[in-house]
Amino acid sequence: MKAKYINRGLTQYRELYKIDDYDEFIHCIVYEFAIRDIKNELMEMFKVFAIENDEIVLVEEEINKQIIGKERDDELYKEAKALAEDGNYLKEIYYYWILVIEDKLFFRLGITLVDLYIIEYSFFTDEFKKVFIKIFNSVQLYDEKVIFNNIKVSTYHNSKFSRVTKSYPQMKNSNFRKIGTHYRLNYRRPILFPDILSDNKNADITINTDLPKEVILKQVEKLIDIMRADDKHIVSNHEMNLLADNKEHEKIKKEIFDNKENFIDKFIIYDFMELRSKEIKKENEEIKIKKDKLINEVKKLESLNKREKLERIRNINQAHKKITRVEIKNEIAEILKLSSFTVEKYLKDCNRLFKDRNYLSLVHGKIIG
Numbered sequence: 001m002k003a004k005y006i007n008r009g010l011t012q013y014r015e016l017y018k019i020d021d022y023d024e025f026i027h028c029i030v031y032e033f034a035i036r037d038i039k040n041e042l043m044e045m046f047k048v049f050a051i052e053n054d055e056i057v058l059v060e061e062e063i064n065k066q067i068i069g070k071e072r073d074d075e076l077y078k079e080a081k082a083l084a085e086d087g088n089y090l091k092e093i094y095y096y097w098i099l100v101i102e103d104k105l106f107f108r109l110g111i112t113l114v115d116l117y118i119i120e121y122s123f124f125t126d127e128f129k130k131v132f133i134k135i136f137n138s139v140q141l142y143d144e145k146v147i148f149n150n151i152k153v154s155t156y157h158n159s160k161f162s163r164v165t166k167s168y169p170q171m172k173n174s175n176f177r178k179i180g181t182h183y184r185l186n187y188r189r190p191i192l193f194p195d196i197l198s199d200n201k202n203a204d205i206t207i208n209t210d211l212p213k214e215v216i217l218k219q220v221e222k223l224i225d226i227m228r229a230d231d232k233h234i235v236s237n238h239e240m241n242l243l244a245d246n247k248e249h250e251k252i253k254k255e256i257f258d259n260k261e262n263f264i265d266k267f268i269i270y271d272f273m274e275l276r277s278k279e280i281k282k283e284n285e286e287i288k289i290k291k292d293k294l295i296n297e298v299k300k301l302e303s304l305n306k307r308e309k310l311e312r313i314r315n316i317n318q319a320h321k322k323i324t325r326v327e328i329k330n331e332i333a334e335i336l337k338l339s340s341f342t343v344e345k346y347l348k349d350c351n352r353l354f355k356d357r358n359y360l361s362l363v364h365g366k367i368i369g
Contacts (some may be wrong), residue, residue, distance in 0.1 A: 036267075045100070046128055292315065
């Protein structure tokens with residue numbers, strides 16, 4: 001997509017305007033920041049895959065570059081590299097690389113491939129979208145499928161929630177196999193669970209759904225009281241204290257929701273600047289080539305004296321100036337009918353939130369930076 005087509009009417013922005021629940025809106029804008037934060041890395045990793053004859057294939061050049069050609073301490077990378085170097089395990093490399101991507105997504109954002117929402121975004125390439133959809137369908141649209149090491153996964157998705165059930169192989173000397181069922185709310189964008197990078201403290205509980213509802217609720221209430229009383233044993237990855245949402249945090253979150261148009265404009269401006277910056281790089285190269293050609297032609301003209309040549313060259317330089325970042329800020333300001341000052345402020349706000357992933361703090365009603 002060209003930058004000039006970026007506007008408030010695009011689906012990726014229009015959906016956000018429709019959100020009428022402030023908690024959903026906060027989680028959605030956190031995801032909006034997160035997907036922009038990892039987009040380049042995600043597209044790079046997906047270059048390992050391509051589509052030929054409607055089938056996913058592996059790209060040898062990218063395998064050599066991203067798997068064989070790099071040294072990493074991570075065990076998944078080591079195993080993928082060993083398989084790639086052997087050359088006889090293409091199917092296994094495919095699954096390993098999916099796991100590597102999943103591992104990175106879970107580490108960074110606490111989500112998996114089936115959680116990702118990418119379809120409508122203008123900043124993803126068409127090639128990436130095609131490959132992603134093909135892989136996405138292969139891991140989502142099944143009743144039961146062995147995905148790796150005999151782990152069977154079944155999924156269910158609707159507008160309100162998602163359910164993922166993983167059935168693990170039966171262990172030696174055991175008559176049981178582990179089965180885990182996980183539920184998540186479905187908002188217009190995935191809810192992130194970035195345990196490693198956030199200051200959350202998280203704990204899992206097991207619920208017997210055969211019990212009466214009132215008994216389950218009492219058990220959950222007791223467990224919450226126990227876990228909070230036992231807080232010192234629930235340690236976050238950064239040894240940070242549990243940040244509970246108090247009234248002040250809720251007030252800030254509601255203020256963000258009440259001014260949601262401003263936040264959506266920030267994404268529009270950021271996306272426009274990213275796309276337009278790439279465009280003007282190419283445009284400025286073309287301007288330089290044309291300008292240099294004209295100047296060289298003037299220099300060869302024997303009918304002009306030195307002063308006349310300098311005057312012509314000065315006019316050429318004046319007529320072939322590079323497009324500046326200030327100019328493209330003015331372009332988006334005109335599209336959105338905002339002042340240049342507001343555009344600059346919104347870009348600075350975005351940069352502060354992207355820095356150190358400060359956008360994660362928005363979930364708690366905090367704005368860092």
